[in-house]
Amino acid sequence: MRELFNEEKIGTGEILNCREAAYLNQALAADRKKPRPLKSSGSAERKMRSMNKKYVHGYDLRENIRLQDQASTLIELLHADTSYTAGSKVLEAGCGVGAQTITLARNSPHAHITSIDISESSVSEAKKKIEEAGFINVRFQQGDIFNLAFEPESFDHIFVCFVLEHLARPVEALDCLKNLLKVGGTITAIEGDHGSTYFYPDNDAAYRAIQCQVELQKRAGGNANIGRELYPLLNQVGFSSIHVSPRMVYVDSSKPWLVEGFTKNTFTAMIEGVRESSIEAGLIDEKTFDDGIKGLYRAAETDGVFCYTFFKAIATKQ
């Protein structure tokens, strides 16, 4: 898949409906048909996850695959308009396993990117991925967003994607990041919002199953509906010229690559992933959860429609 990313030309556009996205996702769908050795570890993994009680996405194998798929499907929609000039110093805060890092590195080949994550193993994996792809413009470092070992005003730009949703104190995190940013520098923040989900046919059980993910994330200190809050959050921290643009993923059966790549393999897969945790936590009964998942797959049928919105914010430190 990696080679595909490198060959793929990236256009612009806020709604994911362009030809490039079609090619990208058709190729991904074909790729998905190949056997996936990691998937066979699903049951052991599920058991492990169940034992762990708390489920934080980004930190297990199946999640890795899902995050890779999600990143590939959404590259065009979320990242096409992010490119940093030659020589600029960019901090990617919370790179995880590098799902977005590879796009950052490709779109800004002459920027100096520093990617950090709190998880040492994620950083190792991200580093391996970037090295295998042949990019030399990224350096990696383990570190905690709230306590990074950089001088104040070290960076021209900061990029933070699918991170704030996991933090109990997003305002403080943004404040720490702002401290690392030069005056006149920008922060780019991207987040999803599970409350933006709706579909046809409508299905109450499906909303209840989604709500389990929202509730579990809340109990883990996060906020699955943080997308809509980017403007007030950045405003509260004192950023200027805040511009938020919604990036809506609209899926009907005229876009089979999105039905597969987004409705089923990204969103529904994510909700399916919290089945055991949700039932164990007493948030929902098995039948309702399973009916909800069926409801989401129903929205992926020929007459179904699925909608989800990501939010991308760009703001300046003055």
Place this chain on the structure above:
Amino acid sequence: MRELFNEEKIGTGEILNCREAAYLNQALAADRKKPRPLKSSGSAERKMRSMNKKYVHGYDLRENIRLQDQASTLIELLHADTSYTAGSKVLEAGCGVGAQTITLARNSPHAHITSIDISESSVSEAKKKIEEAGFINVRFQQGDIFNLAFEPESFDHIFVCFVLEHLARPVEALDCLKNLLKVGGTITAIEGDHGSTYFYPDNDAAYRAIQCQVELQKRAGGNANIGRELYPLLNQVGFSSIHVSPRMVYVDSSKPWLVEGFTKNTFTAMIEGVRESSIEAGLIDEKTFDDGIKGLYRAAETDGVFCYTFFKAIATKQ
């Protein structure tokens, strides 16, 4: 306001954030400060509406004003990419009081537009508006979508906006319209979707108040969440090359003209309009409804965010 519409240049763009929209809505906000004689009839009107039990929007005075405001705020977002070639015959099915007709007439100055509505008084008002604006490319006719007095295949294009949501049999309506369309002709359908509404801060009472509007519309035979269904509906009727594009209205306090023009004066005003009917129908208690309205106004404050999505579909008869 009419003159403003005529002078205003219309650009393109699926997200309502361009400079033209700003000017348009700032002007509208200024206009809104002028005394509105019709508004003084509010209490009598409310009584009348309450007596009528069923509340169908588009058919009373306050609603007229709201629909005009809504149309002005959303012209750019919804209609900028609708323009018909010189000489083409266009049917606007369900023109109401002409809120969209004036934009159609302006964007397609050399097309021959026929605008129909089931309400004789709405047709009269629409006709007056178009004549006063000096457009000569529209003729009006009272008629029922299900039984229009036109020969089959009379039109090159059909335009239907905020109409299907009110119909108990939208598939049959689309089928009737398809019959009037020439082979190779297009239909353009635009609808909102109340289920696409979310905001910050979140507020359960507000969702409950919105749900009253959805339920009342359902009881009147309509569907306030029909936007997401445009693809399956058009598909079911046998249209080809169906393309649906969501048109999301994202409002934060960096866009004060949308806070006023959309969050408060369009959406919240619409929900406020069903207060009595909802309480009388036993759908909600007074306190919850009023708390819900407060919640919507709360989302219009400096740190608030409001999101709503319209859907625009274009399809071809083959």
